[in-house]
Amino acid sequence: MNLGSPDSTEVKDVKRYLDEFLMDKRVIDKPWLLRFLLIKGIIVPFRAPKSAEAYKAIWWEDGSPLIVLSKQLQEAVQKKTDLPVELSMRYGTPTPEAAYDAMLKRMPDVEEVILVPLYPHYAMSSFETAVEHMKDAHKKRNYAFTLKVVPPFYKHPSYINALAESMRPYLQEDFDQLLFSYHGIPERHILKSDPTKKHCMQVENCCFKSSPSHPTCYRHQVTITSELVAKKLGLRKDQWQQSYQSRLGRDPWLLPNTQVRLPELPKEQVKKLVVVCPSFVSDCLETLEEIEMRGKEEFIENGGERYTYIPCMNTSELWVDTVLQLVKETIEQ
Numbered sequence: 001m002n003l004g005s006p007d008s009t010e011v012k013d014v015k016r017y018l019d020e021f022l023m024d025k026r027v028i029d030k031p032w033l034l035r036f037l038l039i040k041g042i043i044v045p046f047r048a049p050k051s052a053e054a055y056k057a058i059w060w061e062d063g064s065p066l067i068v069l070s071k072q073l074q075e076a077v078q079k080k081t082d083l084p085v086e087l088s089m090r091y092g093t094p095t096p097e098a099a100y101d102a103m104l105k106r107m108p109d110v111e112e113v114i115l116v117p118l119y120p121h122y123a124m125s126s127f128e129t130a131v132e133h134m135k136d137a138h139k140k141r142n143y144a145f146t147l148k149v150v151p152p153f154y155k156h157p158s159y160i161n162a163l164a165e166s167m168r169p170y171l172q173e174d175f176d177q178l179l180f181s182y183h184g185i186p187e188r189h190i191l192k193s194d195p196t197k198k199h200c201m202q203v204e205n206c207c208f209k210s211s212p213s214h215p216t217c218y219r220h221q222v223t224i225t226s227e228l229v230a231k232k233l234g235l236r237k238d239q240w241q242q243s244y245q246s247r248l249g250r251d252p253w254l255l256p257n258t259q260v261r262l263p264e265l266p267k268e269q270v271k272k273l274v275v276v277c278p279s280f281v282s283d284c285l286e287t288l289e290e291i292e293m294r295g296k297e298e299f300i301e302n303g304g305e306r307y308t309y310i311p312c313m314n315t316s317e318l319w320v321d322t323v324l325q326l327v328k329e330t331i332e333q
């Protein structure tokens with residue numbers, strides 16, 4: 001399951017998509033009435049025309065890159081297994097019900113379905129909402145099969161290896177810094193997802209101190225991904241840094257912010273920059289438009305000389321094998 005995209009780049013379709021996405025209580029976690037007024041009255045009317053333009057800049061002949069690449073991943077995984085593999089989106093189509101029904105049509109006696117949320121890291125606005133949405137559809141339709149979920153795989157050796165190997169060719173030319181740019185989330189979401197309510201962002205160096213909060217801590221998980229990938233690639237600590245992109249609204253989000261760092265970096269003598277976005281496994285609006293296109297402009301306009309964007313793993317063979325490995329391990333659990 002991936003996030004989903006609008007049906008087209010027309011403002012009405014982008015509006016419908018943003019409405020569904022941002023009315024999700026795990027994304028905009030405000031009381032319903034406030035969320036309704038904010039989304040319908042301010043955010044969607046102002047954002048939809050701008051988002052539609054952004055989607056137009058990256059749209060492919062056969063549709064949204066996120067949908068096309070997710071389908072290609074499904075097909076690549078399917079080629080390597082006899083089990084039926086179906087695709088669902090959290091917002092828009094294909095819906096969970098469509099994916100479950102397609103699976104049942106191919107295997108009427110299916111006993112167990114394994115859900116692979118296509119997010120390496122846990123966040124209530126990505127992993128958690130995907131899982132809850134699939135569970136809701138499962139319960140509502142009273143399907144006879146059980147549902148099992150592949151947990152966040154941010155430190156799984158197979159994922160780290162697949163990600164590192166997808167990056168390696170882009171690091172052959174000399175570079176000043178590698179930037180790991182992760183999708184941001186509000187700081188409040190980190191506090192909400194901390195079951196101890198006293199560790200995340202409250203204890204000094206919280207991400208590096210062992211805690212029961214880590215299985216649901218986005219900041220810890222993305223930090224570990226960066227550390228492990230950098231180690232696998234043999235990078236020194238002073239060769240890379242981490243930031244968070246795609247901020248929405250005025251609440252405090254995780255820092256540092258990618259959009260703030262990109263124009264700052266050339267002034268810190270970072271002239272040759274390589275950027276990777278490991279919170280996304282398939283390229284999408286947030287990687288292609290925000291980072292590959294706009295990010296490059298910002299960096300070069302502010303004195304940068306070379307900007308290299310590393311594509312997501314998309315359908316790389318090691319990533320396809322990782323998906324199968326994660327499913328196998330979950331079945332055996």
Ligand SMILES: C=CC1=C(C)c2cc3[nH]c(cc4nc(cc5[nH]c(cc1n2)c(C)c5CCC(=O)O)C(CCC(=O)O)=C4C)c(C)c3C=C
Nearest residue numbers: 003004005027051066123125126183185248279284285286
């Ligand atoms: C990778 C995981 C993601 C997290 C965590 C996440 C949190 C989050 N996102 C928004 C707001 C928007 N995100 C948008 C696009 C978008 N977000 C993700 C993934 C995560 N979001 C993806 C894969 C995409 C791309 C979709 C595509 O069609 O390509 C958008 C829509 C586009 C735009 O107008 O920028 C919004 C809005 C919030 C508020 C949030 C956490 C609270």
Ligand SMILES: [Fe+2]
Nearest residue numbers: 125183246286
């Ligand atoms: Fe997002």
Ligand SMILES: [Fe+2]
Nearest residue numbers: 200206217220
């Ligand atoms: Fe944490």
